[in-house]
Amino acid sequence: MAVRLEFLTQDSEERALAMRYWATDEEGAYLERVADLVPFREIVQSGQIAKQVREYCLAFDENQSCCLCGGEVRINGRAEAKKVFQRSSTPCAPCAELQNRKRAEQAALEQAEISKRLAYKMERSAAATLDYTSLPDNVVLLILAINAVVAPRLAHGTFGIADCDDLAPLNADKFVKQLCKDEYLLEDPGAAKAGTYFLQNGELWHKTYQLELFLPPDKTHGRGIGALGLLDEHRFTDPDSLFNLWLDYAVADVLRYLLDQCNIYSHDLEDEAIEKITSTVRHGLQTYSVAQLWSVMWKVVKDAASLANREYYNRPKAVATIPNKIRKLLEVADQQGGIQRSWDRPEHHLAGSLGMVFSNLFDIDEYSQGSHVIELFNRLRPPAQVETEHNLQSLAEAFMRSASNGPDPWSAMEHFADKIRAGLTTEDALMEAFGQ
């Protein structure tokens, strides 16, 4: 027998059963089938024999040595015994226990360190406030759109990045991550599930999609639906911030359509190609509508599909033509009076809550031409700012005119340069130089 037994019982019948269970011939084949060992007392099912035998004796496989300490390896049943000598695949019981204890100690140390670092983060999060009345325009729009998909948790609780999937037709997470980066949304580690934060090479890391986020309270009105109501009264005055957000959104809307179309034809766009297309589309959206660009996307994907079937072509080669084809079509459109066709939004392709916010507040959507959107946002610029900019323009014009028409343009320029060197702003330097 290649198994050494250590009996736990004095009962001769019980010892005999254990011996019969483990008895083998010289080749290691068991002498009796387990089925032949029943009935034994009240046991009639052979499946219960192994468990019974374990109560009568400990079995050590002499054909195995512990992979860590080289010591004996205890086995539980016939299936675990080896026929030829080998190192065990798992450590012996005492080694395993020691290993587990060390692991638990290490985990406890790490957990303590994580808790220490999170305490600092939580303290900072708890103290943070925002002024809801002076948030940038783009941030207000995004918060309103997030509220539409996670309410009422924006007012009271926490939410995750994945909860905001319906914010935009594509890459909704990018918008949320940007708000986190700019600290308009903060993490609440206390609300995140265990394992969200971990240490790696001494640094605190997190699983982004397990983070629980929240909107810090308003500095005077705190959190809640009442405070969020301040955002409904927000006056939009920053055309650049609004138009940039519109472009981010509209690019996602166009790209989503393109990727869906590519999917239909099994076109696989490389990251580099997508990056190139993104730039082209972003530029195109300054003039055209999302729906017009959809028609362009539809055409290039269809053309690539028929190109792929041609002789000397294959699918990757055909797909690689897409970025330049889009650019080419937009150039032609620019030269020949625009894009004639525009497509409707496919049913499964949602506008997303950000699209709804743009539509509700500014009445713009996939059919709005980029040029119209710019114009519309520009009208939001406060009159005073427009006037100042206008005044500065005319002041600069007048100064340059009088300098170049005057008797000594050089001295006029030098005078202006002196004022700048003295630390004046362009505007003040202009006023002073002009005054003289």
Ligand SMILES: [Zn+2]
């Ligand atoms: Zn061992």
